[in-house]
Amino acid sequence: MSARDVRAVTLFVLIACGLAWLVALPLWLGDGLASPLFIVIATAMMATPSVAALVVVFVVERPSHRARALGLWPMAPAGRLIGYLALGLVVPIVLAVAGLLVGALLGVYPADFTGFSGFAQTLDEQLSAAGLPAVPIPIGVMVALQFVNIVVAAFLNLIPAFGEELGWRGWLLPKLLPLGTVPALLVSGLIWGLWHAPLVLLGYNYAGAPGWLALTMMCGMCVVVGGVLGWLRLRSESVWPAALAHGSLNAAVGSTMIMFVAADSTVDTTQATLLGWSGWIVPLVLIAVLLATGQFRPARRAGDGGSGPAVSSGVPVQTAPR
Incomplete structure (x- = not known):
C-alpha cells in the first residue's frame, strides 16, 4: 500500500x-441496551462506515470513477449480479443453520430440531403476554x-446493512x-469487529x-x-451482494437460534450460533475452499480474454489469492 492509501484508510x-462512539454515547450516558432509543441509535450507527467512505472518496481521494471506487457501479452483467445477489440471500441462512447443527454436535447448542420445543415455548409466552x-x-x-420472514427481513435489512457495507466491503476491502x-x-x-465496541461492551450479542x-x-x-x-464483494465486483448478505445474516442468526433451541435452555453465544466459535467452523471451511479454487478473483466479464490484471473499484486485484 502506498503512503497515500495508508492515510486514507487511517482517516476512514x-x-x-469515532462517529460510532459519538452516536452510541446516549446509551452509555443513559440506560444502555434497555434504552427506548436503542433501535434508533443502533440503526444510525450502521450508517457511520458509509459516512466515512463518502468523506474519504469525495473529499480526500476524489477518484474519477467514484461510484466504482465504492462498489456501486457497474451493475453488469445483470445475470452475474443477480446470481451473486441470490447467493448473498441464501448463503448466510445456510451458514446460520449449519452453525447450529455443528454446535449441537459439539454439545454447545441445546437443540431441538424435530419438536421445536423452544420455539413453541416462545410463541406461547408471546401470545400469553398479549x-x-x-x-x-x-x-x-x-x-x-x-424462514419466509427471514427472507423478507433480509430485504428490509438491506438499507441499514448497506450503511455498513458501503464502507467495509464497498471501499475498505478493495483498498x-x-x-x-x-x-x-x-x-x-x-476493523469491522472493533467498530462494534460501543454496543458489544454494553452487552450486545454476548450478554453476560x-x-x-x-x-x-x-x-x-x-x-x-x-x-x-468479502468473497461476494470481490467475486461480483459489486457491493450489493455483500449488503444483501449482511441483511440476510442479521435476519437469520437470531431467528434460527430461537427456532431450533430446546425449551427451557440458555444459549451461550460465545460458543454457539455464528456469533460463537462453533459457528465459525463451516464458514472457515467455505472460505478455505474458495481461496483454494481462486474464487476471490473477480469473475470474468463477457468477452474478457483474461489478459492483464483484473480491476475492482479502481484497485488492482491480485490475480491469485494469497
Whole structure:
C-alpha cells in the first residue's frame, strides 16, 4: 500500500469508529441496551462506515470513477449480479443453520430440531403476554413461515446493512487488497469487529460475557463472516451482494437460534450460533475452499480474454489469492 492509501484508510477508520462512539454515547450516558432509543441509535450507527467512505472518496481521494471506487457501479452483467445477489440471500441462512447443527454436535447448542420445543415455548409466552389464544397452526408450519420472514427481513435489512457495507466491503476491502487477499480480509474483518465496541461492551450479542471476551468474539466473528461477505464483494465486483448478505445474516442468526433451541435452555453465544466459535467452523471451511479454487478473483466479464490484471473499484486485484 502506498503512503497515500495508508492515510486514507487511517482517516476512514477514525471517522467510522469515532462517529460510532459519538452516536452510541446516549446509551452509555443513559440506560444502555434497555434504552427506548436503542433501535434508533443502533440503526444510525450502521450508517457511520458509509459516512466515512463518502468523506474519504469525495473529499480526500476524489477518484474519477467514484461510484466504482465504492462498489456501486457497474451493475453488469445483470445475470452475474443477480446470481451473486441470490447467493448473498441464501448463503448466510445456510451458514446460520449449519452453525447450529455443528454446535449441537459439539454439545454447545441445546437443540431441538424435530419438536421445536423452544420455539413453541416462545410463541406461547408471546401470545400469553398479549392476551391472545394459542394459534391453531402446527409448529412445523410456523417454522416454515419463519424462514419466509427471514427472507423478507433480509430485504428490509438491506438499507441499514448497506450503511455498513458501503464502507467495509464497498471501499475498505478493495483498498486493502495490495496487502494480499487474506491479509485484506483479516484486517478489514478486525476493523469491522472493533467498530462494534460501543454496543458489544454494553452487552450486545454476548450478554453476560466480560467485555474483553465479548469484543474478542465479535472480532473473530467479523473476520470469519467478513471473509464470506468479502468473497461476494470481490467475486461480483459489486457491493450489493455483500449488503444483501449482511441483511440476510442479521435476519437469520437470531431467528434460527430461537427456532431450533430446546425449551427451557440458555444459549451461550460465545460458543454457539455464528456469533460463537462453533459457528465459525463451516464458514472457515467455505472460505478455505474458495481461496483454494481462486474464487476471490473477480469473475470474468463477457468477452474478457483474461489478459492483464483484473480491476475492482479502481484497485488492482491480485490475480491469485494469497
